[in-house]
Amino acid sequence: MKSNNMSSFDYFKIVHAIPSVKWLKVLSFFLLHFYGQSLLRAGELVINGTPPIIHFSHADYNGDPQFWAACQDHNGVMYFGNNDGVLIFEGENWTKVHLPNNSSVRSLLVSEDGVVFAGGFNEFGRVERDMYGQYHYVSMVHLVRPENRNFTNIWSIHELNNTLIFRSFSQIITFQNQKVSIIQASNNYHHSEVHHGQLFIHDDTSIQLLDVATTSYTKLFETSKLGGEDYLAMLPADNDQSFYILTKQGSIYEWSFNQASPHLITRVLPKNATNRLTCAIKTKSKDIYIGTLSENIQRWTIHKGRLKYNTNFPETQDNTVLALYESQEGNIWIMLNQGLDYVNLKSPLTNLFKNASISDVLFYKNKLYLATNQGVFVSSEKTLPYNFSQNDFTKIPGVEGQAWHLQVINEQILCSHDRGIFIIDETSATQIKSDNGVWKLHPVTDTPMHYFICEYDGLSLIEATEQNNFIFKQKIQGFEESGRDIMSTDEKNVYWICHGYKGVFRIKTDADHTHIVSLEHYTDKNGLPSSYNVNVHQWKDELVFTTNKGIFSFNENNKNFEPHARLNSILGTEKNIRQIITKGAIVWVIIDTELAYFNSSLDTPVIIRAPFLSLKNTFNRSLECIVPITENNVLIGTSLGLFAYHEQKEAAKDTVALQFSSISCTIKDSTFLLPIESLETPEQLPFNSTEIKFCYSSPLFQDKTNVQYSYLLEGHKRSWSEWKNASTINFNHLNSGNYTLRVKARSMSGEYSSETQYNFTIAPIWYRTPTAYFIWVITIISLLFWLLHIIKRIIRYEKEKTQKEERKLQRVLELELHQLKLEKEHQIVLKNKKKLEEDVINKSKELVNYTMLLSKKHELMTEIQKELKEINNIARNETIKTHLKKLFRRIETSLNDEQFLLLFETHFERVHENFFKSLKKVCPDLTQKELRLSALIKMELSNKEIANIQGISVRGIETARYRLRKKINISSDEHFASFFNKISDNI
Numbered sequence: 012m013k014s015n016n017m018s019s020f021d022y023f024k025i026v027h028a029i030p031s032v033k034w035l036k037v038l039s040f041f042l043l044h045f046y047g048q049s050l051l052r053a054g055e056l057v058i059n060g061t062p063p064i065i066h067f068s069h070a071d072y073n074g075d076p077q078f079w080a081a082c083q084d085h086n087g088v089m090y091f092g093n094n095d096g097v098l099i100f101e102g103e104n105w106t107k108v109h110l111p112n113n114s115s116v117r118s119l120l121v122s123e124d125g126v127v128f129a130g131g132f133n134e135f136g137r138v139e140r141d142m143y144g145q146y147h148y149v150s151m152v153h154l155v156r157p158e159n160r161n162f163t164n165i166w167s168i169h170e171l172n173n174t175l176i177f178r179s180f181s182q183i184i185t186f187q188n189q190k191v192s193i194i195q196a197s198n199n200y201h202h203s204e205v206h207h208g209q210l211f212i213h214d215d216t217s218i219q220l221l222d223v224a225t226t227s228y229t230k231l232f233e234t235s236k237l238g239g240e241d242y243l244a245m246l247p248a249d250n251d252q253s254f255y256i257l258t259k260q261g262s263i264y265e266w267s268f269n270q271a272s273p274h275l276i277t278r279v280l281p282k283n284a285t286n287r288l289t290c291a292i293k294t295k296s297k298d299i300y301i302g303t304l305s306e307n308i309q310r311w312t313i314h315k316g317r318l319k320y321n322t323n324f325p326e327t328q329d330n331t332v333l334a335l336y337e338s339q340e341g342n343i344w345i346m347l348n349q350g351l352d353y354v355n356l357k358s359p360l361t362n363l364f365k366n367a368s369i370s371d372v373l374f375y376k377n378k379l380y381l382a383t384n385q386g387v388f389v390s391s392e393k394t395l396p397y398n399f400s401q402n403d404f405t406k407i408p409g410v411e412g413q414a415w416h417l418q419v420i421n422e423q424i425l426c427s428h429d430r431g432i433f434i435i436d437e438t439s440a441t442q443i444k445s446d447n448g449v450w451k452l453h454p455v456t457d458t459p460m461h462y463f464i465c466e467y468d469g470l471s472l473i474e475a476t477e478q479n480n481f482i483f484k485q486k487i488q489g490f491e492e493s494g495r496d497i498m499s500t501d502e503k504n505v506y507w508i509c510h511g512y513k514g515v516f517r518i519k520t521d522a523d524h525t526h527i528v529s530l531e532h533y534t535d536k537n538g539l540p541s542s543y544n545v546n547v548h549q550w551k552d553e554l555v556f557t558t559n560k561g562i563f564s565f566n567e568n569n570k571n572f573e574p575h576a577r578l579n580s581i582l583g584t585e586k587n588i589r590q591i592i593t594k595g596a597i598v599w600v601i602i603d604t605e606l607a608y609f610n611s612s613l614d615t616p617v618i619i620r621a622p623f624l625s626l627k628n629t630f631n632r633s634l635e636c637i638v639p640i641t642e643n644n645v646l647i648g649t650s651l652g653l654f655a656y657h658e659q660k661e662a663a664k665d666t667v668a669l670q671f672s673s674i675s676c677t678i679k680d681s682t683f684l685l686p687i688e689s690l691e692t693p694e695q696l697p698f699n700s701t702e703i704k705f706c707y708s709s710p711l712f713q714d715k716t717n718v719q720y721s722y723l724l725e726g727h728k729r730s731w732s733e734w735k736n737a738s739t740i741n742f743n744h745l746n747s748g749n750y751t752l753r754v755k756a757r758s759m760s761g762e763y764s765s766e767t768q769y770n771f772t773i774a775p776i777w778y779r780t781p782t783a784y785f786i787w788v789i790t791i792i793s794l795l796f797w798l799l800h801i802i803k804r805i806i807r808y809e810k811e812k813t814q815k816e817e818r819k820l821q822r823v824l825e826l827e828l829h830q831l832k833l834e835k836e837h838q839i840v841l842k843n844k845k846k847l848e849e850d851v852i853n854k855s856k857e858l859v860n861y862t863m864l865l866s867k868k869h870e871l872m873t874e875i876q877k878e879l880k881e882i883n884n885i886a887r888n889e890t891i892k893t894h895l896k897k898l899f900r901r902i903e904t905s906l907n908d909e910q911f912l913l914l915f916e917t918h919f920e921r922v923h924e925n926f927f928k929s930l931k932k933v934c935p936d937l938t939q940k941e942l943r944l945s946a947l948i949k950m951e952l953s954n955k956e957i958a959n960i961q962g963i964s965v966r967g968i969e970t971a972r973y974r975l976r977k978k979i980n981i982s983s984d985e986h987f988a989s990f991f992n993k994i995s996d997n998i
Contacts, residue, residue, distance in 0.1 A: 387406070544557075606626055
């Protein structure tokens with residue numbers, strides 16, 4: 012495999028092949044080669060273009076378009092003297108500060124202690140910034156005595172030996188240690204400058220040194236020595252004793268302290284030119300920038316002690332330059348009669364050509380050739396330094412249309428074109444093939460002077476002769492696909508060709524290159540992730556294939572494509588790598604639509620893409636033009652034009668500062684400002700803050716227009732926001748709590764700011780304040796104590812209740828036990844009662860039986876008495892009659908004897924206890940016979956049986972029963988026995 016470590020001029024595409032020609036041509040080539048290498052070693056061969064120029068218009072600064080002066084404070088904030096006052100630019104936002112008399116500001120200065128001073132018409136003072144980020148003007152005119160206040164415009168402000176110097180045409184006002192001094196001009200003070208700690212004054216006739224401490228002058232030379240031209244400015248030369256003197260008519264003189272007169276060294280403008288020089292500055296890089304009245308700006312460099320014209324800046328928005336200022340970043344602010352411009356001199360990305368799409372670039376014999384969609388352009392011949400601008404290029408006639416490729420063969424420039432192949436020079440083009448569109452010419456390996464013509468529909472062969480002619484050989488048969496992406500291999504007559512949609516072909520030609528003898532087609536079936544967007548590149552000593560999903564290499568053993576471990580570990584597999592171009596250890600790549608590079612010599616390479624973010628989406632897909640000049644200098648072709656990237660090998664740059672411009676808080680309909688510096692104690696904001704707005708900027712960024720910001724609000728979110736161009740952020744209705752806003756910035760040129768932060772606190776609503784929490788705690792503790800007391804009371808109540816319940820249960824238990832006892836006793840009573848009842852029944856039965864016996868006895872006695880009466884009636888014997896009578900009387904006495912009735916009542920009362928008492932309660936006037944009848948009726952004796960016992964007739968018993976019913980008031984429906992049983996139950 013051939014090495015990719017080609018010579019530097021190969022990368023510029025100076026020579027694509029060296030034919031076997033006369034030794035003189037070979038010698039000239041090697042001389043050119045070694046001269047180029049010596050330039051590389053010296054670090055001088057660098058190609059640059061015009062640095063970016065940013066235009067600021069009225070829409071940006073909202074002021075008068077005429078600018079007079081500028082200065083920059085220690086934070087990087089720019090101050091501009093304008094007809095409307097002082098315009099302040101913080102990197103994102105503009106602020107306007109008016110002077111009390113509304114005059115224009117003609118001079119500005121930042122003192123060593125960071126104070127900004129401004130001078131206007133009969134007015135001068137300080138521009139101050141308060142703690143809220145607001146700018147105010149503080150007049151100092153009152154320090155000057157009234158008779159000295161009519162000094163008209165302050166044209167210059169200087170600081171020298173701790174003394175402030177304000178210069179007008181008529182006088183100089185100095186301030187030192189609170190002391191004001193006035194130096195009146197004998198002649199008008201037209202100009203003043205401070206160089207090497209000395210104050211130079213230009214008056215009507217001469218250049219002088221002024222010692223403000225002693226107010227003494229030292230004349231240096233008469234201005235008449237300037238060839239009758241008007242003095243403009245004095246700039247330091249290479250040493251402390253020498254100066255360049257510029258005149259308005261365009262002459263540059265050199266003068267030193269040991270010379271009586273300056274001597275002319277060059278002219279910026281031709282003699283008798285209508286244009287005039289208006290201002291000039293010398294930068295820290297020792298370049299001189301000169302503003303003109305009608306032709307923008309010129310840049311001159313001091314090279315080996317001599318002034319040399321470098322370039323001009325034709326793209327300012329106005330041709331009349333009023334003043335120039337170099338910022339801390341080393342860039343130039345251009346104050347114009349109509350507008351304000353910013354030249355980013357430190358930008359590593361510069362523009363050489365625009366308004367055309369670049370397909371290829373060729374640097375040959377100190378000229379740049381550009382293949383574009385409009386044809387081929389060529390620059391004027393350049394010498395060191397190689398700085399190109401749009402005005403340097405002209406179009407070569409005859410090759411209009413899409414040009415694809417430029418290369419040098421036999422010291423002739425060949426252009427591959429949509430219409431064929433052309434031989435071109437600075438002024439003309441000659442077509443040598445016209446039948447088809449051609450991508451490029453590719454050398455045939457092992458066959459010198461022969462080239463493949465890579466056409467839209469296949470390959471052809473062309474030969475370069477020693478007579479500088481080109482002979483078309485033949486169309487190569489057997490391959491009719493596009494031959495744009497072709498790469499040689501180590502194997503003789505074998506080539507890789509990638510097709511954008513059909514995959515990869517590997518072809519082999521015959522020895523005469525007339526036809527294809529072998530054609531292999533590789534697609535996604537051979538290890539590739541897809542047949543689309545496959546390109547072949549050379550990386551170090553191997554061929555690699557880029558795809559949409561990583562980088563692959565071809566394994567010859569298994570005829571398959573395999574992932575490339577090293578490159579995939581660096582570049583990943585998620586995006587399409589469309590170009591890989593190596594220059595030394597630096598590898599340039601196109602990742603999707605972005606340009607990037609990495610250092611392949613590092614163990615863990617880092618992808619650098621930030622400097623090229625502004626070129627994103629501008630590359631011609633699969634036709635990207637990347638031409639490395641050195642490891643630090645590369646030409647970049649895009650659809651917008653040609654750019655040069657030059658990375659300066661300087662000390663590592665610190666990140667620039669980011670600052671808050673203003674912070675505001677809105678409560679309901681009122682908005683108030685907050686201090687922009689984060690204090691030790693976080694800013695306290697009320698709970699009803701509806702909106703908090705932060706404005707921030709990074710004034711020291713080189714790139715003023717393409718700045719992006721990202722923020723993180725700790726306490727609200729956990730991750731950083733996406734990068735956005737907005738330099739403000741609003742937070743609405745934040746909850747109470749502690750917050751820290753962290754903000755960082757980056758530019759599209761790869762600059763990064765340091766992180767800045769702001770601490771603030773949203774106070775809680777009143778019921779969430781510490782006092783409220785204290786009250787809540789006291790209240791809660793009180794409630795807890797009260798609840799504890801209540802709980803104790805409840806516990807005591809429940810305890811008492813439980814005790815009561817227990818007592819109640821005890822009583823119930825006792826009652827139940829008592830009830831059981833009573834029931835038991837009742838059972839006993841019932842048993843006894845039953846026994847008694849049984850006894851009563853038995854006694855009643857006995858009583859009834861006894862009564863029945865008495866009734867039977869009485870009936871028997873009555874019958875005996877009757878029979879005795881009958882016997883007495885029939886007896887004839889008186890003795891017998893006497894004895895019968897005695898017996899009859901005894902029987903009569905026995906029948907009438909109530910002893911047995913009393914005995915009956917006694918037994919009845921024992922059986923039916925208190926029956927008679929109860930009956931008497933019902934009817935107290937019952938007679939003894941009625942009580943006795945009631946007892947006999949209760950015993951359920953028949954009337955006959957009662958009559959026998961009573962010794963009366965049955966009729967008499969019925970009558971007695973009737974009377975008793977009436978007396979006791981017993982209804983006729985109720986039986987006597989039922990009534991008497993009720994009385995017995997009630998007992």
